[in-house]
Amino acid sequence: MAQDKKFVEDITPMDVDFAQWYTDIVKKAELVEYTSVKGCLVIRPYAYAIWENIQKILDKRFKELGHENVCMPMFIPESLLNKEKDHVEGFAPEVAWVTHGGNEPLEERLCVRPTSETLFCEHYANIVHSYRDLPKLYNQWVSVVRWEKTTRPFLRTREFLWQEGHTIHATAEEAIKETEQMLNVYADFCEQALAMPVIKGKKTESDKFAGAVSTYAIEALMHDGKALQAGTSHYFGDGFAKAFGINYTDKENKRVFPHQTSWGVTTRLIGAVIMTHGDDSGLALPPAIAPVQVVIVPVAQHKEGVLEKANELYTRLSKLYRVKLDSSDNSPGWKFAEYEMKGVPLRIEIGPRDIENGVCVAVTRHNREKTIVALDELESKVGELLTAVHDGLYAKALANREKHTYRCKTMDEIKERLEKDGDGFVMAMWCGEEECEDKVKEVTGVGSRCIPFEQENISDVCVCCGKKAKHSVCWGKAY
Amino acid sequence: MAQDKKFVEDITPMDVDFAQWYTDIVKKAELVEYTSVKGCLVIRPYAYAIWENIQKILDKRFKELGHENVCMPMFIPESLLNKEKDHVEGFAPEVAWVTHGGNEPLEERLCVRPTSETLFCEHYANIVHSYRDLPKLYNQWVSVVRWEKTTRPFLRTREFLWQEGHTIHATAEEAIKETEQMLNVYADFCEQALAMPVIKGKKTESDKFAGAVSTYAIEALMHDGKALQAGTSHYFGDGFAKAFGINYTDKENKRVFPHQTSWGVTTRLIGAVIMTHGDDSGLALPPAIAPVQVVIVPVAQHKEGVLEKANELYTRLSKLYRVKLDSSDNSPGWKFAEYEMKGVPLRIEIGPRDIENGVCVAVTRHNREKTIVALDELESKVGELLTAVHDGLYAKALANREKHTYRCKTMDEIKERLEKDGDGFVMAMWCGEEECEDKVKEVTGVGSRCIPFEQENISDVCVCCGKKAKHSVCWGKAY
Numbered sequence: 001m002a003q004d005k006k007f008v009e010d011i012t013p014m015d016v017d018f019a020q021w022y023t024d025i026v027k028k029a030e031l032v033e034y035t036s037v038k039g040c041l042v043i044r045p046y047a048y049a050i051w052e053n054i055q056k057i058l059d060k061r062f063k064e065l066g067h068e069n070v071c072m073p074m075f076i077p078e079s080l081l082n083k084e085k086d087h088v089e090g091f092a093p094e095v096a097w098v099t100h101g102g103n104e105p106l107e108e109r110l111c112v113r114p115t116s117e118t119l120f121c122e123h124y125a126n127i128v129h130s131y132r133d134l135p136k137l138y139n140q141w142v143s144v145v146r147w148e149k150t151t152r153p154f155l156r157t158r159e160f161l162w163q164e165g166h167t168i169h170a171t172a173e174e175a176i177k178e179t180e181q182m183l184n185v186y187a188d189f190c191e192q193a194l195a196m197p198v199i200k201g202k203k204t205e206s207d208k209f210a211g212a213v214s215t216y217a218i219e220a221l222m223h224d225g226k227a228l229q230a231g232t233s234h235y236f237g238d239g240f241a242k243a244f245g246i247n248y249t250d251k252e253n254k255r256v257f258p259h260q261t262s263w264g265v266t267t268r269l270i271g272a273v274i275m276t277h278g279d280d281s282g283l284a285l286p287p288a289i290a291p292v293q294v295v296i297v298p299v300a301q302h303k304e305g306v307l308e309k310a311n312e313l314y315t316r317l318s319k320l321y322r323v324k325l326d327s328s329d330n331s332p333g334w335k336f337a338e339y340e341m342k343g344v345p346l347r348i349e350i351g352p353r354d355i356e357n358g359v360c361v362a363v364t365r366h367n368r369e370k371t372i373v374a375l376d377e378l379e380s381k382v383g384e385l386l387t388a389v390h391d392g393l394y395a396k397a398l399a400n401r402e403k404h405t406y407r408c409k410t411m412d413e414i415k416e417r418l419e420k421d422g423d424g425f426v427m428a429m430w431c432g433e434e435e436c437e438d439k440v441k442e443v444t445g446v447g448s449r450c451i452p453f454e455q456e457n458i459s460d461v462c463v464c465c466g467k468k469a470k471h472s473v474c475w476g477k478a479y
Numbered sequence: 480m481a482q483d484k485k486f487v488e489d490i491t492p493m494d495v496d497f498a499q500w501y502t503d504i505v506k507k508a509e510l511v512e513y514t515s516v517k518g519c520l521v522i523r524p525y526a527y528a529i530w531e532n533i534q535k536i537l538d539k540r541f542k543e544l545g546h547e548n549v550c551m552p553m554f555i556p557e558s559l560l561n562k563e564k565d566h567v568e569g570f571a572p573e574v575a576w577v578t579h580g581g582n583e584p585l586e587e588r589l590c591v592r593p594t595s596e597t598l599f600c601e602h603y604a605n606i607v608h609s610y611r612d613l614p615k616l617y618n619q620w621v622s623v624v625r626w627e628k629t630t631r632p633f634l635r636t637r638e639f640l641w642q643e644g645h646t647i648h649a650t651a652e653e654a655i656k657e658t659e660q661m662l663n664v665y666a667d668f669c670e671q672a673l674a675m676p677v678i679k680g681k682k683t684e685s686d687k688f689a690g691a692v693s694t695y696a697i698e699a700l701m702h703d704g705k706a707l708q709a710g711t712s713h714y715f716g717d718g719f720a721k722a723f724g725i726n727y728t729d730k731e732n733k734r735v736f737p738h739q740t741s742w743g744v745t746t747r748l749i750g751a752v753i754m755t756h757g758d759d760s761g762l763a764l765p766p767a768i769a770p771v772q773v774v775i776v777p778v779a780q781h782k783e784g785v786l787e788k789a790n791e792l793y794t795r796l797s798k799l800y801r802v803k804l805d806s807s808d809n810s811p812g813w814k815f816a817e818y819e820m821k822g823v824p825l826r827i828e829i830g831p832r833d834i835e836n837g838v839c840v841a842v843t844r845h846n847r848e849k850t851i852v853a854l855d856e857l858e859s860k861v862g863e864l865l866t867a868v869h870d871g872l873y874a875k876a877l878a879n880r881e882k883h884t885y886r887c888k889t890m891d892e893i894k895e896r897l898e899k900d901g902d903g904f905v906m907a908m909w910c911g912e913e914e915c916e917d918k919v920k921e922v923t924g925v926g927s928r929c930i931p932f933e934q935e936n937i938s939d940v941c942v943c944c945g946k947k948a949k950h951s952v953c954w955g956k957a958y
Contacts, residue, residue, distance in 0.1 A: 033605055035598065036559060037589060040552035042602050045617070048548050069527050073519035073638050074553075074591075074622060075575075080515060093581050096554075098591065100576040101626035101637075110516060112553075112577065112591070119514065123521050126512055138524070143553060143621075147580035158580075159552050 011341075013280050018224040025274055026153045029283050029341055039151035039158030043267070046342065049291035050270055051161060055141060057193050057288065058163065058265070061185055067137040067165060072119040074142070075110040080118045084243040087117060090210020094146045096158075112145040117211065117236075117262060120166040121244035124258075130249050131170055134258060137178075139165040154271030155228075155479050162266035168258045170250070172237065175259035179235040182263040183216040186231035193288040194269065195393035196220050196276050197401055198230055199425070199474055201450030206434050209262075213237040219449045219474060221401040222275035225423030227449050227476035230272050233263035271479075276397050277366065283343025284366045286393055287386040294382060295339045296325040299332050299351030309355050313348065313378065320379055321386070340365060345389040346382065348373075366392050401425065409459045414444040414475075425449070425476050429469035431462035439464050446475040490820075492759050497703040504753055505632045508762050508820055518630035518637030522746070525821065528770035529749055530640060534620060536672050536767065537642065537744070540664055546616040546644060551598040553621070554589040559597045563722040566596060569689020573625045575637075591624040596690065596715075596741060599645040600723035603737075609728050610649055613737060616657075618644040633750030634707075634958050641745035647737045649729070651716065654738035658714040661742040662695045665710035672767040673748065674872035675699050675755045676880055677709055678904070678953055680929030685913050688741075692716040698928045698953060700880040701754035704902030706928050706955035709751050712742035750958075755876050756845065762822025763845045765872055766865040773861060774818045775804045778811050778830030788834050792827065792857065799858055800865070819844060824868040825861065827852075845871050880904065888938045893923040893954075904928070904955050908948035910941035918943050925954035 010028060012020040026032050031047035043051065059069070075098065082088045095111035113119065120138065128134065141163045151157050165182060169175040183200055190196045198218035208215035212234040220230045238257035241247065247255045277284040287293050294317055298310040307327055314325040324344075326335050332349070339347055349361040360378070362371045362385055373381045404424025406417040414426050426446050430436060440463065441447045456472040463469075489507060491499040505511050510526035522530065538548070554577060561567045574590035592598065599617065607613065620642045630636050644661060648654040662679055669675045677697035687694035691713040699709045717736035720726065726734045756763040766772050773796055777789040786806055793804040803823075805814050811828070818826055828840040839857070841850045841864055852860045883903025885896040893905050905925050909915060919942065920926045935951045942948075 033602060035552055035601060036556055037552060037554050040554055042552070042598075043550040045547035045549050048550055051550075052548065068524035069531065070524050071522040071527055071530075071622075071640065073514055073516060073521070074624070075516050075519055075638070077515055095581065096577045096589075097579040098575045099578045102572050102574065110575075119521075122514060123512060143550075145553070159554070161550065 011280060011282065014223065014278075021278075021280070022271075022275060023153070025278055025282060029343065031270070032153045037158070039148060039156075041153055041157055043161070046291060047270055050273075050285070050289050051267055053289040053291065054193070054269060055163070058185075058189060059141070061189070062139050062163075062165065065137070065181070065185070067139045067167075069140060070138045071140050071142065072113070072116050072123070074113050076113055076116075076118055077108050077110055079108060080122060081111055083118060083121075084211050084240055087211035087240075091115065091146075094148065096145050096147050113142075114144055114146045115262075115264075116140070116142075116144075116164055116166065117240060118244075120262075121240050121246060121260075124168050124241075125244050125246045128168060128246055128248050128258060131251055133248060135167060135169045135174065135178075137165075137167045139163055152271075154267055154274070157267075160266050160268070162264050165261070165263045167261045168241075168246070169260070170248075170258060172259045175237075175261050176235050179214075179216060179233045179261045179263070182261070183218065183231070183233040186233070186263075186265055187218050190218060190220065190230055190269075191394065193286065194273055194276070195286040195390050195397060196230070196272060197394065197398045199450065199452050200454075201452040201474060203232075203450055204434075204437060204448050204473075206437060207448060209234045211236060211239060213239065217450050219425075219476070220272055220276065221404060221425055221476070222272070222479065223278070223400060224275070225404045225477075226479055227425065228268070228272050228275070228479045229449070230269060231263070231265040234261060236260040236262070277393050278343070281337070282341030284393060285343035285345060287345045287390055290343065290345050291322065292324045292339075292342070292344045293322045293386060294324075294346045294348060295335075295344045296323065296348045296350065297332055297335045297339075298325075298327055299349050299354075301327060303352045305355060306350065306352060310350050313350060313360065313375075316378060317348075317382060321382060346385055348382075364389050364392070366396065407456070407458050408463065411440065411443055411463060414440075414446065414463070418444065418446070423477050425474050427456060427458060427472055427474060428463035429459050429461060430471050430473045431465055431467045432470040433462075433465070436462055436464035440475060444475075446477055449474045449476045449478065490759060490761065493702065493757075500757075500759075501754060502632070504757055504761060508822065510749070511632045516637070518627060518635075520632055520636055522640070525770060526749055529752075529764070529768050530746055532768040532770065533672070533748060534642070537664075537668060538620070540668070541618050541642075541644065544616070544660070544664070546618045546646075548619060549617045550619050550621065551592070551595050551602070553592050555592055555595075555597055556587050556589055558587060559601060560590055562597060562600075563690050563719055566690035566719075570594065570625075573627065575624050575626050592621075593623055593625045594741075594743075595619070595621075595623075595643055595645065596719060597723075599741075600719050600725060600739075603647050603720075604723050604725045607647060607725055607727050607737060610730055612727060614646055614648045614653065614657075616644075616646045618642055631750075633746055633753070639745050639747070641743050644740070644742045646740045647720075647725070648739070649727075649737060651738045654716075654740050655714055658693075658695060658712045658740045658742070661740070662697065662710070662712040665712070665742075665744055666697050669697060669699065669709055669748075670873065672765065673752055673755070674765040674869050674876060675709070675751060676873065676877045678929065678931050679933075680931040680953060682711075682929055683913075683916060683927050683952075685916060686927060688713045690715060690718060692718065696929050698904075698955070699751055699755065700883060700904055700955070701751070701958065702757070702879060703754065704883045704956075705958055706904065707747070707751050707754070707958045708928070709748060710742070710744040713740060715739040715741070756872050757822070760816070761820030763872065764822035764824060766824045766869055769822065769824050770801065771803045771818075771821070771823045772801045772865060773803075773825045773827060774814075774823045775802065775827045775829065776811055776814045776818075777804075777806055778828050778833075780806060782831045784834060785829065785831060789829050792829060792839065792854075795857060796827075796861060800861060825864055827861075843868050843871070845875065886935070886937050887942065890919065890922050890942060893919075893925065893942070897923065897925070902956050904953050906935060906937060906951055906953060907942035908938050908940060909950055909952045910944055910946045911949040912941075912944070915941055915943035919954060923954075925956055928953045928955045928957065
């Protein structure tokens, strides 16, 4: 038991130091390991398995919607990156440059892709000639590099894994529809697979993607009241097409410019899951993406029949779920702590007395509730309990968000609420002027996260200048 | 029909210029597209779908054998690459160097991984401390970069996709077993999924991986008689462990060095499939990895009931196979040529007369054989025909290899056979001296591909020096 205790004590409590709690979790749940290059981390098997589950669900959805996967090179020549003015201004300051191949200097330096718009544009210019070639609905699963100064596992790393969708359409209308559709795919995924409620909205002008006409985003609230941008979808208009000379012959035989989009989510989603659902005992994973959905822990496993029965349950459950049976010689107490740390949604305990009674004990990770389950109803009850875990996690996250969403009419009110109730989403009206946006941030500390699609009428006037309000805005401190 | 004809004429016939035939295929079957960086190609949706099928089959097999996926960073600091002497000598001349992050020069330059032994070793040194931590059976699916001078799509590119397995074991015995096991996994995959026979063997000293104690490889013979190394598996002994300070406490409480392996296959396998099975009409894909296994082409599709019936067949077949129905307004002839070019294993034609007779026509791509299939037996017959395509492709490839395998006792014999019957595998005896290995290559043009596990006794003496032979060796010209 001394060992069990130490295991849990190793994590800094969330309320003492949330940032340290997060760092402890990613190390102790064996999600990442540092390397000698700052901001470049090893994604360990447990975290990579979470990412594979995220990939599997999203990839299937993308393909159902007609998208195809491709793979672009990782290098972008400097001249290619420079072709779209806003885009290069946004990314050039944070790219890694390759200057030598083997022992020889390159004629032109290459950057390691920070994102691949320029590569897709070069490709589209080669393959799009006629309206028959449109649309192209492409996606790729790769890593990208941004030479950030401050880094934190999953949330901000110099190299990270992501998917980037890049589509090209005959009309603006079609491209805008795609941009919206993919934001909805992300939002549904966050709610249905990650049990994480999100706010859908549009970024303000000052906050949109470099080169985009408009950027849509989903914003989630973490346990500490900070906002996390969980996915973005951009509409480019024909700006990139013009810069890269992509045009096609339409049905009337005229040369016209196509319209483009891009959209992406990253391994940052793993960070979002940690900070949305985790607690002082470790991770709490939503069943849809948990590498292990059910762990079976035999109790008094040296006694006759226990391991056999545990194995039988394993065989039955592994036909339907991702299951692990831990029959190692660690104590049950050690195992309980270990799989709570790892966030396994459901634990099944089975000992001699349970076997006698034809039952097992099921414990849901997020609330530690025990349920006695009749063995002959095992499969269906486990399914119900996993659904209950998902719903429980979602409800808890939503309750936390609601508790920390403050509808405010004045700057003073914003400051008061943040001081009294802690960080959170602030819902307040805005006139649409960048000056006011900046001032809200300067005075209250919260920046604009997005202009929610679901608009509210909190007041008629801008929270800052008092002039007529154009939008309600979701403000917050961001990761 | 003029269009159909042109479509096929665009490919250079194999016998006229095999290299040009290959280049034509990869472009016209829409497998790759060039970019402005030499040797860095776009892998287009059709080729990427082949790669996804390869990944799916191999990844499942790796996991069944207890391997876990991870993801290492793409950057290796120069000092880390330099830690193992043989390894750095092998790779340093062909790596791409990152020297700047944003606008600032880096303190130490970083290479883009050409392979990740050094990164895995750094990680193992951090996480392996006790015999309880062993083995670690890791794999990753990533891209790597090698700054090659001469490049060719799939076969030799500056960036390529691959998987690299990296395992670490308590004993040499266990590591050697892993090395052999993974070579067998690759060989089985090539035969069962790619319909490509391979020779398993050991590389000679001069040809092994930089830093390995021994390298095993599988060698396939392409249609033009050149050899292609299709996969490798390396045993490292404890050399890397010593260089990187990886050690663990064994059961007797002593600090000892673990033993390592690595193994990989790359997108080169797509090149191997093209050159093993392709013909003058285009690709011919083995069903296991074909993105589309069955294409349904309606004939006289404007006639009543044809498209309905084609749709019905599509619905039935797509429950079991990867199926495409092409009801576009291109002519059936154009479609036939298109899907032959794309190498779709099986074509189903369905027209008014077929419907009347309750049948359809099935055409297998590799031999263009037609089979009349009763519609009420469709599912099972399609299954049989796909198996027949696999077997037919394998038999054809094996026959080509056998026809071009020359068992020779003297250097003169080697030269004669190559001249008379074209390039191929030469099986000849060797004394084991590097001098003789070099001389065989110099005089006959064929280098040692591997020392096959299945040894033959062609003669008692070395084909070169006439001294006592140690091994039979498979020689050939290599891609």
